[in-house]
Amino acid sequence: MVATASSSKISKIVNARLLLDHKIVQDSYLWFQDGKIIHPQNLFFDQHRDADEIIDAKGALVVPGYLDIQINGGYGIDFADNEGSLEKIQDDINTVAKGLLQYGCTAFCPTVVSSAPEVYNKVLPLLNKRKGDAKKGSEILGAHIEGPFISHEKKGAHNQAIFRTGKNGICEFDEAYGPELMKGSEAVSIITVAPEIEGVIDVIPELAKRDICVSIGHSAATISEAETAVTKGATLITHLFNAMLPFHHRDPGMIGVLGAVDLPVPEDPLRHPAASNTSPYRNKPDPRPFYGLIVDGVHVHPNSVRIAYYAHPKGCVLVTDALSALGLPRGVYSLGGRDVEVDDNGAAYIKGTNTLAGSTITIDQSVRNFRNFTKCTMVEAIEAATLHPAQVLGISDRKGTLNPGGDADLLFLNDDLEIQRVFVYGEEVELHKNK
Amino acid sequence: MRLIIREDYDEVSNYVANYVKERIKQFAPTADRPFVLGLPTGSSPIGTYNKLVDFFKSGELSFEHVITFNMDEYVGLPKNHPQSYHTFMWTNLFAHINIKAENVHILDGNAPDLDAECKEFEAKIARVGGIELFLGGIGPDGHIAFNEPGSSLTSRTRVKTLAYETIIANARFFEGDIGKVPKLALTVGVATVMDAREVVVTITGAHKAIALAKCIEEGVNHMWTVSAIQMHPKGLIVCDEDSTLELHVKTVKYFKSIEHVHQALIGTENLSLQDIFFFVGT
Numbered sequence: 001m002v003a004t005a006s007s008s009k010i011s012k013i014v015n016a017r018l019l020l021d022h023k024i025v026q027d028s029y030l031w032f033q034d035g036k037i038i039h040p041q042n043l044f045f046d047q048h049r050d051a052d053e054i055i056d057a058k059g060a061l062v063v064p065g066y067l068d069i070q071i072n073g074g075y076g077i078d079f080a081d082n083e084g085s086l087e088k089i090q091d092d093i094n095t096v097a098k099g100l101l102q103y104g105c106t107a108f109c110p111t112v113v114s115s116a117p118e119v120y121n122k123v124l125p126l127l128n129k130r131k132g133d134a135k136k137g138s139e140i141l142g143a144h145i146e147g148p149f150i151s152h153e154k155k156g157a158h159n160q161a162i163f164r165t166g167k168n169g170i171c172e173f174d175e176a177y178g179p180e181l182m183k184g185s186e187a188v189s190i191i192t193v194a195p196e197i198e199g200v201i202d203v204i205p206e207l208a209k210r211d212i213c214v215s216i217g218h219s220a221a222t223i224s225e226a227e228t229a230v231t232k233g234a235t236l237i238t239h240l241f242n243a244m245l246p247f248h249h250r251d252p253g254m255i256g257v258l259g260a261v262d263l264p265v266p267e268d269p270l271r272h273p274a275a276s277n278t279s280p281y282r283n284k285p286d287p288r289p290f291y292g293l294i295v296d297g298v299h300v301h302p303n304s305v306r307i308a309y310y311a312h313p314k315g316c317v318l319v320t321d322a323l324s325a326l327g328l329p330r331g332v333y334s335l336g337g338r339d340v341e342v343d344d345n346g347a348a349y350i351k352g353t354n355t356l357a358g359s360t361i362t363i364d365q366s367v368r369n370f371r372n373f374t375k376c377t378m379v380e381a382i383e384a385a386t387l388h389p390a391q392v393l394g395i396s397d398r399k400g401t402l403n404p405g406g407d408a409d410l411l412f413l414n415d416d417l418e419i420q421r422v423f424v425y426g427e428e429v430e431l432h433k434n435k
Numbered sequence: 436m437r438l439i440i441r442e443d444y445d446e447v448s449n450y451v452a453n454y455v456k457e458r459i460k461q462f463a464p465t466a467d468r469p470f471v472l473g474l475p476t477g478s479s480p481i482g483t484y485n486k487l488v489d490f491f492k493s494g495e496l497s498f499e500h501v502i503t504f505n506m507d508e509y510v511g512l513p514k515n516h517p518q519s520y521h522t523f524m525w526t527n528l529f530a531h532i533n534i535k536a537e538n539v540h541i542l543d544g545n546a547p548d549l550d551a552e553c554k555e556f557e558a559k560i561a562r563v564g565g566i567e568l569f570l571g572g573i574g575p576d577g578h579i580a581f582n583e584p585g586s587s588l589t590s591r592t593r594v595k596t597l598a599y600e601t602i603i604a605n606a607r608f609f610e611g612d613i614g615k616v617p618k619l620a621l622t623v624g625v626a627t628v629m630d631a632r633e634v635v636v637t638i639t640g641a642h643k644a645i646a647l648a649k650c651i652e653e654g655v656n657h658m659w660t661v662s663a664i665q666m667h668p669k670g671l672i673v674c675d676e677d678s679t680l681e682l683h684v685k686t687v688k689y690f691k692s693i694e695h696v697h698q699a700l701i702g703t704e705n706l707s708l709q710d711i712f713f714f715v716g717t
Contacts, residue, residue, distance in 0.1 A: 027531070039515070040530070041530075044529065045536065047536075048535075049536070
């Protein structure tokens, strides 16, 4: 513990229902100091300190702030857009980070779609890990680089002219992304690759060694190619169902990984889902990877969401895959240099086509949709946007948790899981509510 | 001594919590004249503590001028260990009420000089004018605090080796592993408890029946240390029906009839609690 006690303000939240240890707990309190959740017992007995500030939650649900590990931009801004000065791009990133706080997203991975090396060289340094702030914006957990080592067949809205293979190994990757990739998880938290692309399978362990989460997606991989990628170290599937082969009963493709039984069992539970009733072993971490799900009701049919969830409940991670149109009215916007059009359902298509390009859903709406689609418990719905994404990144000791030692990123929710108050590192965010 | 018999654990907890609340309110503690309370741990007082927390939350009771002294603590367990008595008291009582941290006294099982710690604890009690009311439970072997059979009835706060039976009983809190249970504890002595101006003992469950019978129907005996309550001018035992199973029918009927007379006399709230003792003549 700390050698010298901090004399800064201690806050105590009362009259709250806390999400602790996978349960909603009533007669408990949440204490925080210096932006961290603390255990007050030591303060009481050793320093005779009581709370300086009491926050009355008035019966609200108090849960960890949401994490969004796949989001391409918002408010007209695209993280893959490299036009303009560094200052302008930095301002744009700050605008998005600030806006996301309104939806309860207190930490995110800015996602950059397939781009040319110049783009990565320019934008990736601006997307390094950055602490959250109630006034300045949501915490940046490092970038999620999606492509260009992906399948032409499953490009979605990406520009396939930039796609490449990894036949020369890791140096192709370093060349494609620039020096930020060497920094590992300081700069890049997640990389999406297609395992069937030449050279990719052998590079997966190298990327994992740099502490980067390897995610498989935008791929036409068969079930055996997908499982091989997991044995090599892939721990996430990018937006399950979208940009991969559809489920076929004789070759279930990447989706079939959810039904895998003989993947190697991990020794270290870090970055692996906890065991559930559907795990191969009930007392060891689950060998299957996590999987992202876009739950706007457009990208994936609600029934499909439910089937996937109950096949592998502890691996489900809600992602928005929101694009630059998030937070703006219907119209035409840009994503990775292409025109996309947002319809009345909030779905974005490449202009003039039926190809989905992203969503405009927010993470808190995702949690509400997910609960409706699957009829899961409140705890399960919230954990899919807090605990599970934190586990993906190996940071579940400080994000996605209300345990002592966690960052005091908090949301107060009502029973419909609508956001009432947001705190980042213990400071309250000013919400613009239209109610 | 008074014996109050109630139906079950919940009724006993309610009675004791109510009694403590009324005693504190009648005392009307201030900063210069605080109410000094002795407190136990274990499963017996949890219901009472829950009720006291409810009284605080409803505004009926304030702990602002209450000073507490706990009975015991394990030796060698870190203060924030889930099974330490510090953790027990924090989780079950102190976290929920407005008691001041400097008014809370629990023996430190990690003190460099355990004997000095024990002597200082006694000195602290003396400095605040002695304990007004000591709450306690009883073990199946009739012990109060960790004063196991054979403890001197004139004992004071000291280090004790725990009886094997106690270690087994505690193993359930240490994942059933006897090896993990502490073997030593610091405890107030029998005399420390009996020096309080009032002693209130809670006894529930059939497994305590023999201990209750030994402690109130037979002599004062160091093999059943709670029996020392027979020598106390103001002792109160609150128990459930199950724990009276080994008492003589005559004993149970006697105490129930006294209480029946009480209810008739104190039907209104006009008689104070102190008057009850005057009438009964313990």
